[in-house]
Amino acid sequence: MTLFNQDKDYIKRVNLALSFIDTHLNSNVLSLExxxxxASFSPFHFHRIFKIIIGETLNSYINRKRLEQAAAALIHKKDLTVTEIAMQSGFSSNSSFSRAFKKFYAVSPSVFRTNHPHKFSKISTIESKNGQEKSNTEQYICNINNHLNWVTMYATIEIKxxxxxxxxxxxxxxxxxxxNAFERIIKWAIPQGLMQDPETKLVRLFHDSFKITTPDKVRMSIGVLTEKDFLVDADIQKTSTTPGKYIVGHFEIPIEDFEKSWNSLYIWMHDNGYKKAEGAPFEIYQNDMRQHPEGLAVVDFHIPIV
Known part of the structure; x- marks a missing residue:
């Protein structure tokens, strides 16, 4: 759902609310009021507008974002206890966090952490044909190696x-x-003189992770890199990446290989001892794939790391 399909003034104000929620997710200031x-709405009007535009109530959105943040911490922050993660994610107690987490993910936080150290590391036991239990470790190692081989073959990786x-x-x-989102930002950028500049790049920044957020709710910012000052124009907003250290994977791939390439880059991150930082991952497109002789995207994937 591209938000510019709705009333543009409403979109501008809801975007302000989303940024405020992102900034204060761990605090106790996220009341409807x-x-x-x-967002410059009355509470009653905002509650209705938010649900129409975002597709879920304000409380559901905040609770989901807090639980997803906690799930990410369970995956990436092994040094923190479940209780510490609960407190850092805005929950008043470990018991309320555990109940909410189990209701949302169908398992307890501890089980989630054990079974999901990262997407491709769930080692379980399966029953073999002769009735004996057999470790799935070999399949796991094969899966990991396949992704590492893929990223070695199709990517140039740097730490920047x-x-x-x-x-x-x-x-x-x-x-x-x-x-539709790419078309909208390009349509806006052309009269600004940005698309005529060969240095202009399209970007997709991910505010959520597909590992812990259902695909229909993953929020992204689709934009163009620019140092040019501009006025926020209804649905067009200013967004920034987090400065710091990144794993940068340079790929030349068809669009259907994006998911595999992202997964492989995360595997490479874990295999090389890096940990994901708090910032948002993003893609920078280096070409117009429609003009590539094989229809390939030349794209740099960025993962923030500590």
Missing amino acids: SISEV TLPELHLASVTHIGVNNIE
Whole structure:
């Protein structure tokens, strides 16, 4: 769902609310009253508008984001206890966190951490044909090796320290109709003189992770890199990446290989002892794949690391 399909003034104000929620997710200031004030709506009107535009109530959205943040911490922050993660994710107690987490993910936080150290590391036992239990470790190792081989064959990987990058962007939620968001930002950028600049790059920044967020709710910013100052224009907003160290994987691939390439790059990260940082991963497109002789995207995948 591309948010510019809705009333543009409403989109601008809901985007302000989403940014406020992101910034204060771990605090106790996320009341309907405080968020609606940021968005310049009455609480009653904001509650209705938020659900229409985002597709879920404000409380459901905040609870989901907190649980997904906790799930990410369970995966990536092994040094923290479940209780510490609960407190850092805005829950008042470990018991309330555990109940909410189990209701959302169908397993307890401890079981989730054990079974999901990362997407491709779930080692279980299966029953062999002769009735004996057989470890699935060999299949796991084969899966890991396949992804490492893939990223070795199709990517050039570097570790880079990057400054804050600035985008003019639109918000898109879910995996359907993403092309509409790209068309919207390009349509906006052309009269700004940005698309005529060969240095202009399209970017897709992920505010959520497909590992812990259902595809229809993953929020992205689709934009163009620019240092040019511009006025926020209804659904066009200013977005920035987090400065710091990144794993950068340079790929030349068809669009259907994006998921495998991302997964392989995360496997490479774990295999080489890096840990994901708090910032959002993003893609920078180096070409127009429609003009590539084989229809391939030349794209750099960025994972923030500590």
